[in-house]
Amino acid sequence: MTGEFDIIARYFAPLSADFEGAFGLKDDAALLTGEFVVTKDVLVEGVHFRAKDPVSAVARKALRVNLSDLAAKGARPIGYFLGCVWPTGVTEEAIAEFAAGLKADQDLFKIALVGGDTTAHRAKGAPFVISVTMFGAKGPAGMIRRSGAQVGDDAYVTGTIGDAGLGLAALAGDLKPAAPHKSFFAERYQLPSPRVSLGGALCGCASAAIDVSDGLIADARHVAEESSVGIEIHAEKIPLSEAARFWLDRQEDREAAVARLASSGDDYEIFFSAPSSRRRSIEMASQLTKTPVARIGTVSRGGGVRLLNGLGKSIATSAGGYDHFQP
Amino acid sequence: MTGEFDIIARYFAPLSADFEGAFGLKDDAALLTGEFVVTKDVLVEGVHFRAKDPVSAVARKALRVNLSDLAAKGARPIGYFLGCVWPTGVTEEAIAEFAAGLKADQDLFKIALVGGDTTAHRAKGAPFVISVTMFGAKGPAGMIRRSGAQVGDDAYVTGTIGDAGLGLAALAGDLKPAAPHKSFFAERYQLPSPRVSLGGALCGCASAAIDVSDGLIADARHVAEESSVGIEIHAEKIPLSEAARFWLDRQEDREAAVARLASSGDDYEIFFSAPSSRRRSIEMASQLTKTPVARIGTVSRGGGVRLLNGLGKSIATSAGGYDHFQP
Numbered sequence: 001m002t003g004e005f006d007i008i009a010r011y012f013a014p015l016s017a018d019f020e021g022a023f024g025l026k027d028d029a030a031l032l033t034g035e036f037v038v039t040k041d042v043l044v045e046g047v048h049f050r051a052k053d054p055v056s057a058v059a060r061k062a063l064r065v066n067l068s069d070l071a072a073k074g075a076r077p078i079g080y081f082l083g084c085v086w087p088t089g090v091t092e093e094a095i096a097e098f099a100a101g102l103k104a105d106q107d108l109f110k111i112a113l114v115g116g117d118t119t120a121h122r123a124k125g126a127p128f129v130i131s132v133t134m135f136g137a138k139g140p141a142g143m144i145r146r147s148g149a150q151v152g153d154d155a156y157v158t159g160t161i162g163d164a165g166l167g168l169a170a171l172a173g174d175l176k177p178a179a180p181h182k183s184f185f186a187e188r189y190q191l192p193s194p195r196v197s198l199g200g201a202l203c204g205c206a207s208a209a210i211d212v213s214d215g216l217i218a219d220a221r222h223v224a225e226e227s228s229v230g231i232e233i234h235a236e237k238i239p240l241s242e243a244a245r246f247w248l249d250r251q252e253d254r255e256a257a258v259a260r261l262a263s264s265g266d267d268y269e270i271f272f273s274a275p276s277s278r279r280r281s282i283e284m285a286s287q288l289t290k291t292p293v294a295r296i297g298t299v300s301r302g303g304g305v306r307l308l309n310g311l312g313k314s315i316a317t318s319a320g321g322y323d324h325f326q327p
Numbered sequence: 328m329t330g331e332f333d334i335i336a337r338y339f340a341p342l343s344a345d346f347e348g349a350f351g352l353k354d355d356a357a358l359l360t361g362e363f364v365v366t367k368d369v370l371v372e373g374v375h376f377r378a379k380d381p382v383s384a385v386a387r388k389a390l391r392v393n394l395s396d397l398a399a400k401g402a403r404p405i406g407y408f409l410g411c412v413w414p415t416g417v418t419e420e421a422i423a424e425f426a427a428g429l430k431a432d433q434d435l436f437k438i439a440l441v442g443g444d445t446t447a448h449r450a451k452g453a454p455f456v457i458s459v460t461m462f463g464a465k466g467p468a469g470m471i472r473r474s475g476a477q478v479g480d481d482a483y484v485t486g487t488i489g490d491a492g493l494g495l496a497a498l499a500g501d502l503k504p505a506a507p508h509k510s511f512f513a514e515r516y517q518l519p520s521p522r523v524s525l526g527g528a529l530c531g532c533a534s535a536a537i538d539v540s541d542g543l544i545a546d547a548r549h550v551a552e553e554s555s556v557g558i559e560i561h562a563e564k565i566p567l568s569e570a571a572r573f574w575l576d577r578q579e580d581r582e583a584a585v586a587r588l589a590s591s592g593d594d595y596e597i598f599f600s601a602p603s604s605r606r607r608s609i610e611m612a613s614q615l616t617k618t619p620v621a622r623i624g625t626v627s628r629g630g631g632v633r634l635l636n637g638l639g640k641s642i643a644t645s646a647g648g649y650d651h652f653q654p
Contacts, residue, residue, distance in 0.1 A: 004650045026553055027473050028396045028537060029366040031465065039356040042410040042444045042458065069355045083369040083410070083458040086651070117369045117458075120651040127450050131369065131410040131458035138358065146354050210355060226353055323331045324413070324447040 002092055008118055011099035012082075019079050019112035030081075030115040036135040037075035037143050041065045045087075045127035047324075049190070050171065055094050057190045058130070059101030064194045065213065066134035067109055068268040071199025072211035074144040075136030077109055082116035083131035088124050109196060139203030149208035149227035149273040155297040156282065158195045158269040160241040161216050163188035165264020181243040188241075192268035198293070201285035202272060209272035216262040217317050220271050220305045227273075230302035235309055238262055239294040255309055259317045262307060273299050329419055335445055338426035339409075346406050346439035357408075357442040363462040364402035364470050368392045372414075372454035374651075376517070377498065382421050384517045385457070386428030391521045392540065393461035394436055395595040398526025399538035401471040402463030404436055409443035410458035415451050436523060466530030476535035476554035476600040482624035483609065485522045485596040487568040488543050490515035492591020508570040515568075519595035525620070528612035529599060536599035543589040544644050547598050547632045554600075557629035562636055565589060566621040582636055586644045589634060600626050 002010070008025055016022035021031035043062050045051055053061075063080065070077050082102075086095070106112060111134075167189030169175035170182045177185060194211075202209060208227055210219045216238065224231045235258045240248065244261060251257035274282055279295075286293040297308075307315045329337070335352055343349035348358035370389045372378055380388075390407065397404050409429075413422070433439060438461075494516030496502035497509045504512060521538075529536060535554055537546045543565065551558045562585045567575065571588060578584035601609055606622075613620040624635075634642045 002652065004652050007652060023472070027400075027470075029364045029400045029402070029470065031363070031470055032365055032462075033362045035360045036358070037356045038359055038408065038442060040408045040410055040442055040444050040460065042412060042446050044412050044446055044448060046449045046453075047446060073354075073356045075356070081365065081367045081460050083367055083460075085369060085371050085456055090652075115365060115367055117367050118651065119369050119371055119374060121371060121454060122373045123452075123454050125450075126373075127448060127453050129412055129456045129458075131444075131456075133367065133408050133410075133460040135359075143354075143356065143358055145350070324445065325329065325331050325334060325417075 004118060007095060011095055012113060012118070015099065015102055015106060015113035019114050022112065022114045025115065032135065035138040037070060037073050037138050038133065038135045039066055039069040040133045041069065043130045053190055055097045056101030059098045060105045060191055062130040062132050063102065063105045064192050065268060066132045067194035067196055068192065068211040068213070070134060070136040071194050071196045072144065072209045072270045074139035074199055074203030076200055077111045077134060077136040077196060079112045079114040080132050080134040081114055084118050085129040086120040087126060087128050088121050090120060139200060141204035144203060144206050144209045146208055146210055146223050146226040149223055149229050149299045150275065151229055151299055151301050152276070153207050153273040153299040154276055154279065154295050155231055155233060155273050155299060156293050156295050157212065157216060157239065157271045158198060158291055158293050160239045160244060161267055161269065162244050162261025162264055163241050164192065164266035165261065166244060166247060168266065177243065177247060181246065184241070184243050189266055192266065194268055195270050195291055197289035198285060198291040199270060201289050205278045205281045205285065206272040206274050209270055212267040212269045212271050213265055214322060215265045216267065216271060217305050217307060218263065223271065223273065224303055224305055230300040231297060231305045232300050233297040233305060233307050235307050235315055237294060237296040239292065255315045259307060259315050263318055265322055331445060334422060338422055339440060339445070342426065342429055342433060342440035346441050349439065349441045352442065359462065362465040364397060364400050364465050365460065365462045366393055366396040367460040368396065370457045380517055382424045383428030386425045387432045387518055389457040389459050390429065390432045391519050392595060393459045394521035394523055395519065395538040395540070397461060397463040398521050398523045399471065399536045399597045401466035401526055401530030403527055404438045404461060404463040404523060406439045406441040407459050407461040408441055411445050412456040413447040414453060414455050415448050417447060466527060468531035471530060471533050471536045473535055473537050473550050473553035476550055476556050476626045477602065478556055478626055478628055480534050480600040480602055480626040481606065481622050482558055482560060482600050482626060483620050483622050484539065484543060484566065484598045485525060485618055485620050487566045487571060488594055488596065489571050489588025489591055490568050491519065491593035492588065493571060493574060495593065504570065504574060508573065511568070511570050516593055519593065521595055522597050522618055524616035525612060525618040526597060528616050532605045532608045532612065533599040533601050536597055539594040539596045539598050540592055541649060542592045543594065543598060544632050544634060545590065550598065550600065551630055551632055557627040558624060558632045559627050560624040560632060560634050562634050562642055564621060564623040566619065582642045586634060586642050590645055592649055
């Protein structure tokens, strides 16, 4: 195995080439100037990804969950700081593959590595940990907050919901979908598609937004809490992929199955609210950025999130959302 | 155990109260505006601290190693992003103690928590990991780089060297110093004193600087490499604590012992270079900030770092510096 400084020079320094203030990763700090929206997400092997997941996909997911946060805040991504704690005995191939994953997504999303810290565990078998602090340029209308939803606003979500949750279940063997569906679900779990373009276009339209990482209902609940409003979501309006619909149509308890899709995590779509006067702008933003957007409900008085069936009755949902401190 | 969101609200949100753009940790991102020097250091249980170390001291060390980086770059610290991966079964007491450690150093160094991510391992026995991304205001004369040392410059170091290395050895039982020395060494390892005030005062005086985390020689070597110069350090001018001198005086091979002190890590002092015309300014900066500064050598032609004895002969040193990828 090559030494730490050679590893940085060979695999990570090239990823910083496009950002002057990174100094080629040859100093202790980086220089940034501007108005930034900054977010930080940590990924842990065995929690946020599986030990078996391809390491290049893990690298990309580490970037994408942060890109998703910036998108929901209406910011244009610029760069990131990377902290890695590699398992003992990590191979140079694995590091090279990880760096290749970063490179692929840097090119795709036009971002640069700006600084970081590369370390390794001493304890055998200790899980790989990746910490990303990502910054983006504040949108012209400011950062889209969780707290701006108003009673009467429409509620929207991008893309489709629940695929990643089915993907995790399929990868764990708890679910046995047909082969093409399985690989679709698995990819949705392993390689989410952050809604970066739409996020930028929402700035000035959306009254509140959050990225869907804990599950649609759990994340909508964060918006409801911070905005001091209630949110009603119509179950049949939640956008589903063909594969998820195929699965749903085969479930005995259809309402429980929809609740499951709306409670499972890792979608990395954007849930947002906007005044009804903005419907046309949102349609245009959706078309321009080629991002599917579905109007799924309304912001109401009161608090919390209600999932409604076709008759307007509440569907029971679990507390929802993964809690790192609960068994 | 309380849930994740309550933990954040109870222990971490209060630490963000003084920074408006942190939004009380109630959103997905923070807002920063300005010219920033940014650094990131990750601490891993079993590598950067011991499982037995008091958790409040671990919290403070996580901040201080980053404060030390900013100090060496001449920046005034402002705030930080915190990523924690707690061990499974962590107690609320431990988290409270950790937050109290953060609070103590936030008050001492006038910094605020601005954002982050709180997660926990699922794997039993997996090591506690702390990732800090810290930012500070760029000094009036810009960031002090590693690359600015010029032939003929003086070489300096703050404080005393080698105490933390002896502390780690003492804590591991490999060294048996007398009780008062042991606790002094241990504290130097567990709770370094970042040279924040002096760092700010060096901006405009120092031609190059780095914080001493890998060991005096290893870090001076980084400056030598990035500045394309050589650095000569006079062994007898390296500042030592009374306790380290007591230890040194009892070593058979005095030169090897000095080399050991200059090669052991975790000092978190600042090594820097400055033109000889700046001697008076540096003396004043040292007095004003009450920070001991020792002139220990010279920047020369050539490359690398030479540790010289009283006769001007090179003392053998190990490669020096901890490498995360070498056994």
